[in-house]
Amino acid sequence: MRCFLCGAAVLKVDEHWDKSLAELMAEAGLRALEDSNLSTVDHVFVSNVYGERLQEQANLGTFLAEELGLKNVVATRVEAGGVSGLAALYSAATVVRSGLSKAAMVVGVEKMSDGTLEESISLMTMEERQEYIGSFGVSQLAEAALLYKEYMRRYKVGAESIAYFSVLSHENSSRCSHAQYQFKLSLESVMNSPMIAEPIHRLEATAPADGAAAIIVVSDDLAEKLDRTNCTLTGLGFSNDLPVAFDREDPLAMEAVSTAGRRALEMAGVSRSEVDFLELHESYSVMSPLMLEALGFTERGQACVKAEKGVFGLSGELPINTFGGLKGRGHPVGASGVYAVAEAFLQLVGEASKNQVAKAERGMVVSMAGLGAYAGAAVLEAVR
Amino acid sequence: MKPLTSRPPFYWRLRPFIYRLEGSRCSVCGHFHPLNRVVCRRCGSRTLERERLNNAGRLVNYTVVHQAQEGFEKTTPYLVGWVEMDDGTNLVGQLTDCDPQDLKVGMTIEMVVRKLRVDGDSNLIVYGVKFRPLVQR
Amino acid sequence: MPKIRNAAIHGYGVYIPMFRIKGAELAKVWGKNASDLPVKEKAVAGLDEDTVTMAVEASKYALKRAGVDASSISAVHVGTESKPYAVKPSGTLVAEILGTSRKTTSADLEFACKAGTEAVQFITALVEAGRIDYGLAIGADTAQGRPGDALEYTAASGAAALVIGPAKNDCVxxxxxxxxxxxxxxxxxxxxxxxxxxxxxxxxxxxxxxxxxxxxxxxxxxxxxxxxxxxxxxxxxxxxxxxxxxxxxxxxxxxxxxxxxxxxxxxxxxxxxxxxxxxxxxxxxxxxxxxxxxxxxxxxxxxxxxxxxxxxxxLEKRNRAPTYTELLSRRKEIDYSTYLKYRDKIRM
CATH class of the missing domain: 3.40.47.10 (Thiolase/Chalcone synthase)
Known part of the structure; x- marks a missing residue:
């Protein structure tokens, strides 16, 4: 699957009241293009989940091309819930590797500030089965709370240990200029924030946000010609599971995440111990330990213990969510996966500034739709 | 934009499951699916039979939800339970007629049909499954 | 009217919502003397309850007692003065939720507090005429009393259902x-x-x-x-x-x-x-x-x-479902403001 990433852009995750969905994706796309020293691309892929609902806008690929003044390009939108960003990357990598494309742009965009808070809870629940989850008045948030409780019960882990992952995310987002929340959180403030679905506190979940990020994917020969440090995409893996966690044999197993991660590593020929940093999809604090364990980076039930020992900090053995992840950097859903890939790019080309992971050679990005309904993983490596 | 869930035909199609817990049971592996299925999602068999789940089960876990989704703003806080029905099928749904202090993990629960929500635009009442502690005999 | 020769109760069911408001609480709000109240307390339907849901609960108990499968029911008549819809039958909703036969006669009957027994008149007649085997006669209401009116002390919520069929030895x-x-x-x-x-x-x-x-x-x-x-x-x-x-x-x-x-x-x-x-x-x-x-x-x-x-x-059938006393013991007392919320009396 080897192909190259030669440019990236990340807009600040924020409430961009004055910018439209089109403006956000155009700004990210243009900045990524400039970053890559390319003048144009032949494919554009837009990763977006809620455009139809919040902006009543479909056909986003064409609108991005229009905004960028691109003519005669292949333009499409990709949607796979929370995996949309990696699914768009997969599309780009596939067309580049197959020779159909020389240079492809992936833009992730979401504009959630057009909706209410209640709407955002409903929108998240669109990843679940509407017929018997949404319609029963159960939200994804409520399901996540049930998994959280089950995790605490099964592994005898206290809520503080899980909530600590929010502290960890903010530790990194506090120094990240494109993060939604550029401040640190104490464990005390997380635990004192109001419950939104017991045992999940408000500061253990993401907030609605606007954002756009972009990356440029090019072929080997074009990468060589460009005067731009790049990184390689060496592995991609995806896997599906029964969409509703409670329909699975073990709702905590996250088998799609396990399989997607394993496949990406196998394709890259990289072992877990060679991964220098990891970008997770912690839509709720408890998703960090669940994903770490599903991916095999820690034993089941051990992630919190390791976190408290500092393993996952920026200078730890395996830094996670190096720019703050979904919690700290922010979770503009369709854009989140592209943010994570762009952030991995910044780490691997040494442009991560205050968030730089020392000697970052290999990074892994893992996304999931729903609570493990679908998962994607990408392995990216520095070019030395 | 009008949410899907306020469209009358959407709920109308769901009646067998959200009124009566009717679905499809795989004749090969025994897995139960809400509503109609042509292929068993667990074993891939294509032999499924219509079945109505027993009304009772046990409470596996529950949560108190304070942040509502759309259409449920007036009923917060509400309880959501994870229940294992008598046949082993796991379901999640709202819990009613109880407070958190009335609940114990493992307790017997029964399915009831209640007003789930009232659609804001059309004023259509959506009825469907909730669970509650079994009314003792 | 002639003697009824061949109609019997095979199962009966009651439903009383668990919320109660004391007469004294209402009296306190409206400045009335608590020693002169028409009832001690009254049952109040919860936020997610209405005539349909209560009719279903009572009917499920009635079917359980009768030992009759819902699919054998071919008449569902609901007597009520608090239909959730002004136009759209409650009876078909009840029938659908219970899973009765599709070949069911159904209507909502209105005759103030007599509507439930009017359903009994209809169903007994249908059974006796041999038009149906089993039918459900239901009385259900979430009665409304204007805040401050004398009716507010008594207007309560509840339901009762009878499975009526031919007279047999094992009937109730x-x-x-x-x-x-x-x-x-x-x-x-x-x-x-x-x-x-x-x-x-x-x-x-x-x-x-x-x-x-x-x-x-x-x-x-x-x-x-x-x-x-x-x-x-x-x-x-x-x-x-x-x-x-x-x-x-x-x-x-x-x-x-x-x-x-x-x-x-x-x-x-x-x-x-x-x-x-x-x-x-x-x-x-x-x-x-x-x-x-x-x-x-x-x-x-x-x-x-x-x-x-x-x-x-x-003797045997009465033990198959919760009794009146058992349902009455399921009780959660609410105050007047909660009562206003539950009964949708707060209108903007």
């Missing part, structure tokens, strides 16, 4: 006889598009409740050649506790035959469900061979009166 009770007695008497009404009913104060008593109830009872007793002594239990509609006891006094019925069927003191007036809930309470305790006389009253106005004989099936 056989219907022996029925009468209906109606006149045009404007004692209580609610016009279309209005939220709360209006009542004619003391006019609801003597010319309304008492005249129709007593006329119906006297008619059914005389047409059968019965005296009060031939009846073991008397069941009445109960807008409050005083009225049925006053009827007993007029007809020289010993209170011991009336008190077991009193429900209003603890449940309130559940309107179309009221006399049926009271009948169910008697079925919880009656013995085979005992005779019950049940009389409803609906404003507008009229009474249905039935003579029933308890059968052997009662």
């Amino acid at each position: 009770a056989k219907f022996d006889y029925s009468v209906s007695f109606v006149t045009d008497t404007p004692d209580f009404w609610r016009r279309s598009y209005e939220r709360y009913p209006v009542h004619a104060s003391r006019f609801t008593g003597e010319p309304a409740y008492f005249h129709h109830t007593i006329s119906a009872v006297n008619t059914i007793l005389s047409e059968n050649g019965y005296s009060v002594n031939d009846i073991d239990y008397f069941v009445f509609h109960q807008p409050n506790v005083k009225f049925p006891l006053a009827v007993a006094k007029v007809l020289s019925i010993p209170t011991s035959k009336v008190v077991p069927g009193l429900v209003a003191d603890m449940v309130g007036n559940t309107y179309a469900a009221c006399s049926m809930v009271a009948l169910a309470k008697i079925l919880d305790i009656a013995s085979p061979g005992q005779r019950i006389l049940a009389t409803s009253y609906g404003s507008g106005a009229g009474s249905d009166s039935f003579v029933l004989t308890v059968c052997d099936g009662i």
